[in-house]
Amino acid sequence: MAASSNAEQTQLQDMDEEDAGMEEREMDSDEGEEDGMGEENSDDEEDDSSEDEKENEAEIQRLEEQLSINAFDYNCHVDLIKLLKQEGELLRLRKARQKMSELFPLTEEIWLDWLKDEIRLSEEEPNREKVYELFEKAVKDYICPDIWLEYAQYSIGGMGSPGGIDKVRAIFERAVTAVGLHMTKGQFVWEAYREFENAILSTLQPPPGRIPSREEKELLNAQLGRIHTLFRRQLAIPLMEMEATYAEYEEWSEDGVPETAAHQYKKASLQMAKCKPFEDSLLVAETPKLAEYQAYLDFELKEGDPARVQITFERTMAENCLVPDMWAKYNNYLDRQLKIKDLVLSTHERAVRNCPWTMGLWKSYLLALERHGADHHTVSDVFEKALNAGFIQATDYVEIWQAFLDYLRRRVDFSKESSKELEELRGAFSRSLDYMKQDVEERFGESGDPSCLIMQNWARIEALHCKNIQKARELWDSIMTKGNAKYANMWLEYYNLERSYGDPVHCRKALHRAVQCTSDYPEHVCEVLLTFERVEGSLEDWDMAVQKTGTRLNRVNEQRAKAAEKEANMARQEDERNDNRRKAKSEKKVQKKFQKGSRVGEKRKAEQDDYHDEWNEDPEQAPKRQRGNRDQTTEESMETEAGQFGRKPPPGYKPAPPGAKKAQHGALGDAPKRSDDKPELRNDDSSVFISNLMYTLEEPEEKLRTLFEICGPIKQIRPVFGTKGTFKGYGYLQFESPVSVPEALKLDRREVEGRPMFVSPCVDKNKNPDFKVFKYNITLEKQKIFISGLPFSCTKEQLEEVCKSHGVIKEVRLVTYRSGKPKGLAYVEFADEAQASQAVLKMDGMEIEGNKITVAISNPPRRNLSDRPGSSRDMADLMPRQAYGSRGRGRTQLSLLPRSLHRQSAPVGKVENGTTSGGQAANAAGETKPLSNSDFARMLLSK
Template sequence: MMADDTELVSNTDQKMEDASAENPARADPPSSDDSGDSDSDSEDEAESNQQIVTLESELSANPYNYDAYVQYIKLLRKTANLEKLRQAREAMSAIFPLSPSLWLEWARDEASLAASENVPEIVMLYERGLSDYQSVSLWCDYLSFMLEFDPSVRGYPSEGISKMRSLFERAIPAAGFHVTEGNRIWEGYREFEQGVLATIDEADIEERNKQIQRIRSIFHRHLSVPLENLSSTLIAYKTWELEQGIDLDIGSDDLSKVSHQVAVANKKAQQMYSERAHLEENISKQDLSDTEKFQEFMNYIKFEKTSGDPTRVQAIYERAVAEYPVSSDLWIDYTVYLDKTLKVGKAITHAYSRATRSCPWTGDLWARYLLALERGSASEKEIYDVFEKSLQCTFSSFEEYLDLYLTRVDGLRRRMLSTRMLEALDYSLIRETFQQASDYLTPHMQNTDSLLHLHTYWANLELNIGKDLAGARGVWDSFLKKSGGMLAAWHAYIDMEVHLGHIKEARSIYRRCYTRKFDGTGSEDICKGWLRFEREHGDLEHFDLAVQKVMPRLEELQLMRLQQESTPVKPSAGLKEHSSQKRKAEQNVEEESLAKRQKRKSQKEVDLGGQSATVPATKNVKAENGKTADSDKEETEDAKPLKPKVYRDECTAFISNLSVKAQEEDIRKFFGDDGGVDSIRILHHKDTGKPRVSLLHTPSACDVIFCCHC
């Protein structure tokens, strides 16, 4: 083992000394001469205990306070409360992924108290830490602990040798490609194998040669990786070969005596390191902000992607997520790369597991985690557990919850229809998932297209997989009870019945909804849709019945729309002056026109014997143009053409369906006129002269219009 590698070659005595320094309970008791220090220590301990109580209260109220947990653990270490310390660390790790430094601290604390019986527990701690983030320091500590404390490894028994080799081979792709720190893994591996060589009997030439070749292979692999200080590694290799009786010219960088394959690989590695040196320097600068450093990592990742080596890309991604563990964008970028590159495998699902622990608030990561599990043919239990865990998280929008529910249903549907499924799935799983989604999302997403899509999907699966028509109708009936104002929902329900050939049921739905009020022109659309439906699917009797029901509804809607359109719109500030001038001009025209109409009315009453009646349109010109056209009279100055009168409808009422015998006096008496009615205009057909009795499509089609003073 290398004497200067303090991370890898751990010293048990030094660990115990460090633990004693951090853990007062393990230190020697103070002497009687240190009474003043004891008082000070007692005060510090009392203060720490009070802080611990405060933090416990804070964490009880909010267990998701990361910083409070860190401070709490720090104080528990200081006061040597080992049991509480373990509980706090377990509680924190159950909620958060711990940083490499927190895992390293925890493992070292436990390793300082290690005995042969609790080695498996400490091994598990290291494994848990490495499952969160890949760390060179954590790997080195783990390997060191195994060499020092694992009884199956001490003394280099064959079983222990295999265990350590397997562990080193895991460490190399995880940490051995770290450009500036990866050397520590390679050197540790080599030193371990040299230790094994020392245990082989000198007389066993064959076995020793195998072991020498194993060490040589590790050197060759190491020299082919673009790492810092490769020149030092080359010198170490030449020195080692000289010990084996092979002179490779230690004093120079000449590779002529090295095998051609190794020389080419080393030259390429040196070049690759040169291309990455400035990127390493950029991410190592101390004066960078977090944002700037993050961008430098992304530049590094982009560069590695162009090199086309997935192992190197994963290595730099791992370094980045260890540095920025709660960056959801980074985790999404990383997992997308793995999905495209590796397609399937434990490496992908493990990355998603870590991503969702680091950023549990990101719904997209959970949804894509479910897809990765499905691609990897995970069991229904494993997928269900991840799905249920995702629903316990808090997302920024309900659309994210909807996406999770739909992803879950998609997976169930595909696996139920797949012929390769080994486990049978019941359709009730889909129904339960839809029901859960509807119950949870409806209060928050009512009357949205997204919720409509969910129920459309549900109804389709009830028909196509569940083979349950009543179930599909139940989906729509339940949805319409809560979102009956959505025209699209009624159309979707009707379309389903029509598609199935259930014309009677579709007609029944039209009857249920044609009188409902929908946004925009929706109310008219559903009425017209019914008529179109009967044209295409009904007989004459059904068509006539639809017309009988729809036409009054359309007339009612048209009248309401006319009344809405007659409501004045407040002019914008820029039009106020123009509008004021226009109103004055209109008022002058109206006053002039009114005076002339009154004059003509007086003359008319004289001509008709004093009777006040509405003159048929065949004998009088339209009231609106302000002139008469009786052939027995001559045109006068007052009868000259005037501009069309402009009526203002601020205080105008429109009355329809009057009797054809109704006269102006009858209308005034009906409304108890006390002088408030300004004018009454009974409208007539221009051809017949008879009063209009039906509502058409314009304001002038009303039976009568009367205006009153505001």
């Protein structure tokens, strides 16, 4: 049988060789036929490939140069690694990956690619230890089941070496400890562990028919016990597909599942049922799933199992590695609950590597190092890294310096007059002051420590611990020269220091200087001085204190009186300006009404003349004209016209469209009503004002109803039309309930036919003349960034795609003109200020469609006082504009007012300058009386 099978195999091998020879000959003939074309195509492909290689090499060099300038450009590292991998530059690729891993934690995908490449290289150059070292670095960045599984499987390849099996088991034990509780991926590690042990078991099984020795039985039983233990350990943990593992155990075990294992399985199943809703929400949620993980963490923290809390935190951080608040929460839990040194310090280190711009993480890292007894060199190195992390606020540098100085102070033994630690502390204080002056002020343009907190702490340490009050006084002199001498609290702080560690003489000097210099609360320091002299001083000291405090308070009261008088004058001038504005506005309104009345009168007279001419024409033509007019109008419009004119309307009259009939009068309920109209009650609480719509908007009422019906039941819609029936671009909308108004206001800036629609509260300007609405915040918003220099073609979706890699985006707003055209500006709001800060660091200077953008934290400039409600402009703004333009006097000097309004004098009893002379010219208060319609009529008819 064996011989025949070998012969068959030899025959099949010969047949395969013949077939291969025939295929080679056919391929040679085909190549000979296509020789001419093949050479041309190969030349073209070589040219294209060489050009691509040149372009890729140029891009690689550009990326390397950019990284030499800014080594913290994360995206540049990623692009360089992709290009080097595409070109097959393995040595350069290894260096690029190493440089990136020194600065940033690598993602799971980058680590797996790197590990697979190194594994292939190790097959050519056997050096498994380097690969093991790389795996050790990979498992420290994030808790990743796939990397642990790859690590364990790679270690199986070295089980033939001395101690190889024990090493594989050790790696598997570390893997199940690290990720064995991972509810969705942990079972894969457990299954791989069991498969390995089952493979070992198969090698220990004796051949059929041979009785194993005593040693072989012991080894076999020990291996069976290992597999039993693995099954029981896995079934005691809530994992996905637990039922399949339980069935596998029943099938594998000859004696069935032990009772204790079944009990643990039921308990884990109940826990799995509790966690199932959270796992389901994670499956359907979109990355980064922060809210879902937060709810999961709250549940696990309430349950109180430290191991499960830790694995849930690790899963959260793997997808939210740039959220400083989550790192802070994780670190706080480890510091207070687990307190395991290696775990705590490694987590703090990962936190600052992921979010180096967050000062709070560095501060907690320094405290954790001190708490767990790290050596001084390690703490100092971490502090130096923190200084180079690039914080976004000047105050952050003050806090990190204070944390380090507190650490140095706790190292000093003040029972000794001099020590190395004390000199190091003083040197650090001196260096911190130089750093704040030279580095922080130059970078931020402001002092991060205006109250000199660092110098105050230094002075306290010198006075309290070192008994060096003279050094403390020198420091306080420097503090006062930095603009703090005008604050009472600073002087009282210095006084308390002298009171505790100095002498009464210097206390008295400090208080006398405080009385002379304090400008915010001088009464308080005067009272402190008098109290001090009442307890410590002589009669001469008391008299001097009374004299100085009295003189100072008198001067302060005079200054306050002058300031109050100045403020009252400004308020009076403000009231006068407001009165002048109101008078000018009322006069302009009367003048406009007068001009409009004169034009309407002339127009009506002309129409009446035409009307009479029409009825005086040929009788035969009159019926034709009547029929033509009747054909052009409906019965409803004829009834409306008859009711308006009392007879047939004059020629040329065009009725307004039906939709504009009621809206011509403007706001809700404020138009004059006919006696047969039903009254409509105005309710501003349930109304909104809509503006900035297109004048060419067709059927505006239906359009607005479609837009706003999602906000609530609508009572009425009043689009405003002009006298010719054209839509004026604004209108009013009233809901059935005021509850719908906030929902309607959310539609503000909604784009309607390419133009942003403005929605604002409906407010009676007669009752609230200074009411203004400004939708957006005008103060510093740390969680929002401002982008300028965008191309006008950039859309909201494109900008959101660019920004979403830097954090969770809550809102993207493109700034446009009233016409809807973009300004090239945008605001992007992130979930928190850390993400916004990261976006500023990464996006500032980025190019979008050839435009170099500028990115900064949103901090709009203050609006002018004249734009605020209740404020007024300068008097210069209230002066009438000059009649001279940029090119001299205007082309025409004709006045648009009737001559009668220009008369400066008139007989008594006649109307002059809009008022009547004599007894009716002025009232007792000296105010002019407004003209009536009859007064204006007399002025027009006067010659």
